[in-house]
Amino acid sequence: MIHIECFKSGLEHPLWEVHRSAVRLGCTNDYTERQLKAWVPDEYKPDLWGNRIRGINPFVAFKGGVAVGYADVQSNGYIDHFFVHGKHQNEGVGSALMAKIFEESKNLDLLFSHVSVTAKSFFEKSGFVVIREQRVDIKGVELANYLMEYRK
Numbered sequence: 001m002i003h004i005e006c007f008k009s010g011l012e013h014p015l016w017e018v019h020r021s022a023v024r025l026g027c028t029n030d031y032t033e034r035q036l037k038a039w040v041p042d043e044y045k046p047d048l049w050g051n052r053i054r055g056i057n058p059f060v061a062f063k064g065g066v067a068v069g070y071a072d073v074q075s076n077g078y079i080d081h082f083f084v085h086g087k088h089q090n091e092g093v094g095s096a097l098m099a100k101i102f103e104e105s106k107n108l109d110l111l112f113s114h115v116s117v118t119a120k121s122f123f124e125k126s127g128f129v130v131i132r133e134q135r136v137d138i139k140g141v142e143l144a145n146y147l148m149e150y151r152k
């Protein structure tokens with residue numbers, strides 16, 4: 001069973017593991033190893049990551065007491081992070097997180113995100129549409145993603 005809670009202190013490192021495995025295991029069909037390492041490097045920097053994850057204050061999905069995914073929605077409708085652990089993808093975790101985002105953003109007219117090539121179909125299934133394809137530069141490495149939005 002999947003249940004969703006709000007982020008709390010102590011989840012920083014487990015969510016780094018979710019983030020790392022989501023990208024490094026989950027996106028291998030769509031990005032090169034060089035791109036994946038630029039996106040999520042090997043080295044874990046606790047202070048940097050801690051500030052980042054506390055700053056977005058995500059919802060966290062648990063299965064059997066273990067954090068397996070997380071996603072946020074900011075007050076302007078921006079979804080900054082949306083990640084499911086590489087070993088728990090296609091188990092409904094992403095759907096549960098998206099349902100939580102919809103529930104928590106009833107007051108918003110628009111949701112939008114910069115979505116990976118890997119996650120594009122999932123966001124489309126959730127009702128988002130592509131606004132444009134983009135190329136982003138991460139540490140000198142170019143990656144493709146999509147600006148996608150959901151208008152209510």
Ligand SMILES: CC(C)(COP(=O)(O)OP(=O)(O)OC[C@H]1O[C@@H](n2cnc3c(N)ncnc32)[C@H](O)[C@@H]1OP(=O)(O)O)[C@@H](O)C(=O)NCCC(=O)NCCS
Pocket residue numbers: 022023026027082083084085088089090091092093094095096114115116118119121122125
């Ligand atoms: C994309 C992602 C968030 C989806 O979460 P998930 O827990 O695997 O999704 P679910 O199990 O809830 O799947 C929901 C539906 O989307 C589909 N789906 C999930 N990932 C998909 C993918 N990569 N391509 C196509 N369809 C996908 C599932 O088949 C399922 O379809 P169904 O409802 O017809 O059965 C997750 O796979 C992930 O973190 N991927 C890698 C990291 C990433 O790119 N994150 C997004 C950054 S913007």
